Amino acid sequence: MRNNQSPTPSESGSILSAYSYRSGRNLPRPVTSNMCTSATSKTQKYLRRLIKFKQMDFEFALWQMLYLFVAPQKVFRNFGYRKETKAQFARDDPAFLVLLLASLCFTSFGFTFIFHLGIFQTLYFILYVVFVDFLLASLISASILWMFSNKFMRDGSSENVEWGYSFDVHINAQFPPLIILHFVMLIFYKVLFSQEWFIARVLGNTLWLLAIGYYSYISFLGYNSIPYLKKSRTRLILVVVPIFFLFYLITIIIGWNLNITLMNFYHYRVL
Numbered sequence: 659m660r661n662n663q664s665p666t667p668s669e670s671g672s673i674l675s676a677y678s679y680r681s682g683r684n685l686p687r688p689v690t691s692n693m694c695t696s697a698t699s700k701t702q703k704y705l706r707r708l709i710k711f712k713q714m715d716f717e718f719a720l721w722q723m724l725y726l727f728v729a730p731q732k733v734f735r736n737f738g739y740r741k742e743t744k745a746q747f748a749r750d751d752p753a754f755l756v757l758l759l760a761s762l763c764f765t766s767f768g769f770t771f772i773f774h775l776g777i778f779q780t781l782y783f784i785l786y787v788v789f790v791d792f793l794l795a796s797l798i799s800a801s802i803l804w805m806f807s808n809k810f811m812r813d814g815s816s817e818n819v820e821w822g823y824s825f826d827v828h829i830n831a832q833f834p835p836l837i838i839l840h841f842v843m844l845i846f847y848k849v850l851f852s853q854e855w856f857i858a859r860v861l862g863n864t865l866w867l868l869a870i871g872y873y874s875y876i877s878f879l880g881y882n883s884i885p886y887l888k889k890s891r892t893r894l895i896l897v898v899v900p901i902f903f904l905f906y907l908i909t910i911i912i913g914w915n916l917n918i919t920l921m922n923f924y925h926y927r928v929l
Contacts, residue, residue, distance in 0.1 A: 672864065698823060700746065707752050714753035722754055730876050733830060734883040737823070741925045746882070748822030758829055762792055765840035768784055773925050796832065800825040807892075815886035825881030825912070834876070835869035843917055851858050851917040862917040863909050869901045 707713055722733050741747045766787045770780040804824035812818075843851060843865055851862040874896055882892040909916060
């Protein structure tokens with residue numbers, strides 16, 4: 659029978675931090691951490707676990723997905739606990755990535771019904787969305803933010819931001835836009851967002867504004883939670899929000915429906 663008094667992993671991290679603070683000294687690293695582990699070996703371990711579904715904590719990954727919408731700061735608090743217990747910010751469990759890819763495949767399949775694609779076109783479309791639109795774009799975006807954070811955001815500390823953590827921040831920030839633009843928009847596209855009405859354009863473009871806002875804010879929280887990055891510089895990530903808000907107003911004024919543009923882009927790319 660499980661002992662109900664035992665602390666959860668997040669509580670254990672809090673206890674560890676509190677004890678270290680009160681005692682005025684740092685606790686030794688647990689035996690599971692390895693300060694000499696290279697980024698390559700961490701990556702290899704992570705990739706090996708991609709096919710070991712029984713070892714993945716899907717329940718915790720689903721909890722993270724939910725809280726990315728309602729309280730994303732709690733998700734990055736757990737990244738801090740991982741740093742204390744495993745000496746790394748980046749995830750060592752690919753469950754979140756697996757669920758995100760599954761969600762992307764499911765929502766992309768919905769687009770194929772709207773486009774009335776054949777079997778081979780459907781397969782091509784889904785593979786293109788997963789490997790080009792998501793994975794390739796994620797690798798590029800994570801690498802750019804990783805280099806930018808290490809070069810311009812650090813406070814002089816000798817410690818660097820892990821590339822794996824930059825990738826985690828990016829896919830965390832990608833999940834709300836995925837649900838907004840690949841699920842919510844898709845459900846109402848035929849009856850509302852595909853119309854040339856003013857209200858359809860406002861509501862549809864507002865979804866894009868909401869998606870960009872989520873991505874920027876979650877990215878900001880991810881880098882702002884790293885103690886050796888300058889807070890004044892991590893706020894630069896939020897600059898994209900007012901810029902896109904201005905772009906949003908322009909699209910409303912000139913009559914540009916961003917959702918129709920997205921659907922046309924997806925449609926003509928596979929034909």
